Amino acid sequence: MAFESLTDKLQNVFKNLRSKGRLTEEDVKAALKEVKMALLEADVNFKVVKQFVKAVEERAIGQDVMNGLNPGQMVIKIVNEELIALMGSETTEIAMQPGKAITVIMMVGLQGAGKTTATAKIAGKLKTRGKKSLLVACDIYRPAAIEQLQINGQKQEVDVFSMGTDHQPAEIAKEAIAYAEKNGHNVVILDTAGRLHVDEDMMAELQEIQSTVTVHQTLLVVDAMTGQDAVNVAKEFDEKVGIDGVILTKLDGDTRGGAALSIKAVTGKPILYVGMGEKLSDMEQFYPDRMANRILGMGDVLSLIEKAQESIDIDEDKGREMAGRMKKGKFDFEDYLESMKQMRNMGGLSSILGMLPGMGIKGADLESMIDEEQLKHMEAIVLSMTKAERRNPKLLNPQRKHRIAKGAGVDIAVVNRFIKQFEQSQKMMKQFGGGAKRGRGMFGGFPGMKGGFPF
Amino acid sequence: MSEEKKGFFARLKAGLTKTRENIVRGIDSVFSGFSTIDEDFYEELEEILIMGDIGINATTEIIERLKEQVKEQHLKETSECRQLLIDGIREQMKVDETAYDFEKEQSVIMVIGVNGVGKTTSVGKLAGKLKGEGRKVLIAAADTFRAAAGDQLAEWARRADVPMIGGAEGADPASVVYDAVSAAKARGVDVLLIDTAGRLHNKKNLMEELRKMNRIIDREFPDAHRENLIVLDGTTGQNALVQAREFGEVADLTGIVLTKMDGTAKGGIAVAIQSELKIPVKYIGVGETIEDLQKFNSDEFVNALFDVRPETENESREI
Structure with missing residues (x-):
């Protein structure tokens, strides 16, 4: 395991301090020591960590510990709130010029951050919003950079403008905008070469582009895996060319992405999008609260509790009824459908698993443990049953099973396996029936899930 | 000298x-x-x-x-x-000084790592360096995924003046590896350098693809000195450790190429990796030209x- 979960560490720290009413200085300091380590392990810049921890300490000492939380969780709750406050609480969009005016966006960043890919991804994103983008190949240095942009542009069905490698980027930008005006593009995205923030000549090249054409938005592309140096990079780019926003790439890795926090803290500039995968459609809106959870490396126990609370409040009667049935081992396929629905209301199984402490750490494990695809099949199988069959699984004879398999578009073996698993979990529920916790125990032991479910 | x-x-x-x-x-x-x-x-x-x-x-x-x-x-x-x-x-x-023995033997060097760390550039630089030492080098472009990756490598091959074997975009990289190994044997090549696609270490399928490539080299060229170099971006933080660990799971790592050491990055991750995984840093990249890949030397590194x-x-x- 790459990182010991912060929640686990905190639980160790607070083993002996369970039922305190108020956070003492001692509590807070002990907890924050672990928080500090977690933030550092997540690559948040050391100076940012120091400031942050100090601010939290001041706020946390003397606070009442909320009902149902232990002091460690209470500190985490405060830390989490402060992190979100620091990251900004709202999602931000790229600021577009009004009406039909052309918006010029310039992508900048270090080598290998993912500028060219991000350029094509943004164009695709803007296309869905009805914008017509022109991608401009301003990287005249890296071998085949232009070809890469052209191929990506083709895949996104977006026009690409290039003048080869014999013209200065500023000149290319100018020509590109003239071309865009003629051809009805309303967004021009300049894909510039990767450069080191300490390379004066290369930074001057960006300034020249800015003084030659009007650049409305300069976006810094940053690799989410960047370490302590992220702050230097962001500061230099901001000071020399001024950045309006940040795009965080390669967030589909398992890095905790502390760079996001450092950059935000140092430049104050919003993070607009995050790159989440290899496909050109894998560009997502940035959600500060999710990032805060990720950096902290804790499964968000609190929001899980909140979410569970919400969804149980809505369907409290149903939930209670279901729990009662489950205890008696009478859980049937109707209940299965119902709980699947509830689960989906809570953001899907993987999001719930991701929120669990110690489980949000390794994406690959998570993926292999639950198979959303398989869950869909299960649902299709249940939906292919008649009401009577759902209520009384004993009705299911081979003939009916064949019909169900056809209806669900799966192999008969899959249906058999599912029903068998279901019967087993029914038995299991009956066994620990009396002891099962109301409401929360309902997700235990479902088919489609290879691992146990630690509720 | x-x-x-x-x-x-x-x-x-x-x-x-x-x-x-x-x-x-x-x-x-x-x-x-x-x-x-x-x-x-x-x-x-x-x-x-x-x-x-x-x-x-x-x-x-x-x-x-x-x-x-x-x-x-x-x-x-x-x-x-x-x-x-x-x-x-x-x-x-x-x-260890034996760390560079492969430079003098008949060897297959597979260059792996996550996206954007500088694999292709490192392959190009390494090819230039080995060619300069009088070795007969062949490059294999097994990055068939990223748009224009092959073109980028072809340019490096031209600069280093070494031949290259490639595959079409979207082709099975394992087949490129197979072809390259056959060609290396047939042509009596000293060093076969294989550039692979960038892949995040937590993508199961892509890591399996890498495992397959590694297996093919083992099977088809058992006599060659095997070298698997992981390229790590010097600006990367703690995740580089995880990368090294995970890549090591699918292909035994014999060394690290630490790139982009010419910025403000502190490169301390090299110490962390050495300390935790015992994988030696063999080369560092400190610039953009073909000469800017150098053997790692702890005395000079630490002195500097x-x-x-x-x-x-x-x-x-x-x-």
Whole structure:
């Protein structure tokens, strides 16, 4: 395991301090020591960590510990709130010029951050919003950079403008905008070469582009895996060319992405999008609260509790009824459908698993443990049953099973396996029936899930 | 030869200037700000090492060792403590001289790593270097995924003046590897360099693809000296450790190429990796030209890292 979960560490720290009413200085300091380590392990810049921890300490000492939380969780709750406050609480969009005016966006960043890919991804994103983008190949240095942009542009069905490698980027930008005006593009995205923030000549090249054409938005592309140096990079780019926003790439890795926090803290500039995968459609809106959870490396126990609370409040009667049935081992396929629905209301199984402490750490494990695809099949199988069959699984004879398999578009073996698993979990529920916790125990032991479910 | 060495040292120093400034400035201030070796002093040291991306575990190890030595040797001066710290890291970073044997043998070098770390560039530079040493080199472009990756490598192959075997975009990279190995055997090539697609270490399928490529080389070319080099971006933080660990799971890593060491990145992750995974850093990339890939040398690395002589360029570089 790459990182010991912060929640686990905190639980160790607070083993002996369970039922305190108020956070003492001692509590807070002990907890924050672990928080500090977690933030550092997540690559948040050391100076940012120091400031942050100090601010939290001041706020946390003397606070009442909320009902149902232990002091460690209470500190985490405060830390989490402060992190979100620091990251900004709202999602931000790229600021577009009004009406039909052309918006010029310039992508900048270090080598290998993912500028060219991000350029094509943004164009695709803007296309869905009805914008017509022109991608401009301003990287005249890296071998085949232009070809890469052209191929990506083709895949996104977006026009690409290039003048080869014999013209200065500023000149290319100018020509590109003239071309865009003629051809009805309303967004021009300049894909510039990767450069080191300490390379004066290369930074001057960006300034020249800015003084030659009007650049409305300069976006810094940053690799989410960047370490302590992220702050230097962001500061230099901001000071020399001024950045309006940040795009965080390669967030589909398992890095905790502390760079996001450092950059935000140092430049104050919003993070607009995050790159989440290899496909050109894998560009997502940035959600500060999710990032805060990720950096902290804790499964968000609190929001899980909140979410569970919400969804149980809505369907409290149903939930209670279901729990009662489950205890008696009478859980049937109707209940299965119902709980699947509830689960989906809570953001899907993987999001719930991701929120669990110690489980949000390794994406690959998570993926292999639950198979959303398989869950869909299960649902299709249940939906292919008649009401009577759902209520009384004993009705299911081979003939009916064949019909169900056809209806669900799966192999008969899959249906058999599912029903068998279901019967087993029914038995299991009956066994620990009396002891099962109301409401929360309902997700235990479902088919489609290879691992146990630690509720 | 001596001129080349000097050139390397100068380049490394130039490339590491920022590294040195950052760590050393901090260290200087600690060593001069404290007159006695106490807990506060150690805590400051710890912070500085962490700031250099060395990572918490490696830092803790280094500090613990330092404490022991200070106690054993009854040291009282912070300046003595500093020398100990430098020696400690240097010792830890030492590369075995047999580490470069593959350069002289018939070998297959597979270059792997996550996206955007500089694999293709490193392959190009390595090809140029080995070619310059009179080796018969063949490059295989097994990155069939990223748009225009093959073109990029072809340009490097042209610069290094070595032949290249490629596959169409979207082709099975394992088949490219197979073809390249066959060609290498048929042509009596000394060194086969394989460039692979960038892949995040937590993508199961892509890692399996890599495992397959590795297996094919093992099976088709069992006599060759095998070298799997992971390329790590010098600016990467703690995730580089995870990368090294995960890639090591699918293909035995024999060395690290640490790239982009010419920025302000502190490169401390190299220490962390050496400390935790015992994988030696074999090469570092300190620039953009084909000569800018150099053998890693712990003495020079650490000397450059801890060079505390006040340099005038510090002022001029203050930006």
